[in-house]
Amino acid sequence: MKPNKEREYMASDYDAAGGLLVQSILAGDTKVDNRERLGAKVPIQLFQAMRLVALGSAMEDMIGDGSRALVYQAGQRLGNVLGGAVMPQAEGDLDKYVGLIQGVTQELGIGFVVIDKVDLDAGEINMHLDECVSCAGITGMSAPICNFEAGMVGGLIKTFVGRSVKAVETRCHAIGDKTCGVDVKIL
Amino acid sequence: MAATTVAKRTQSIDRILSELMSLRGVTSAALVDADGFVTHIRKDFEIDSDALGAAVQIMFGAATRSAQHVQQESTNMVVSENREGLMMVAPLAAGFTLALVADKNAMLGSIRFEVKETLPVLSRILGESASARG
């Protein structure tokens, strides 16, 4: 079969760009090349436009209910990448791992990760994300909308435990809850 | 849902997937939930089930949307004929889909017939468990 050169090229470029991004995140870079005047930070509304329009309603328009899986898996991929990057520093210790993740998510303005319950024997981890970047300021929704973040949490836990997990957003600021809760089941 | 009910449901689903696997050429049969998770699978070869589950839901979602664009309403089945075989995806209750993978020996007509017979049975099991979860 003739390989699709263009597709392979795009995939490897995104992978390479993602690698650079993770390095920059872990290094805590506050300066970014080619952003001399605008700086490294962008308004939360831009992130929400990317998340809720580009990776939300636009996806729904194109692939309908398939967007739920796509958004979750996209979040899971990000969780895998971030988790994989801090794993060596955690030295297999869950508390250390969570501490590192809390640092990164706070630094990036994703939100404040709080662990509510860890029961590895039962294969359950429950946590919540205060000031969640995706749904801050969004109200009146009919169901939780932070499927991307649920996927990200799933990816982070999956990376640590080395097994498949399923994360579900059980509470969401966008439906009137005070915080976004995510329950993780290790499969 | 009580543990015995879950176990019974899993048993019923596994039995149905095994029956589908006994069809000529079928190499994998899986149930995928709305988030793209493979919840039950029977397979003859190694599969990255996370990637497969998401791809199956995206494939079915894109076909459904395409059908709506041409006013063909709901999608009952999506078949992808590939160089080395075929894939068939069909919707079930509660956002689940059934995905079948078959090799070149498969007979599309008989697989399609069996899948159509099986869908209501699987949907009933999944529908019951969805309403039990509330």
Ligand SMILES: [Zn+2]
């Ligand atoms: Zn939320």
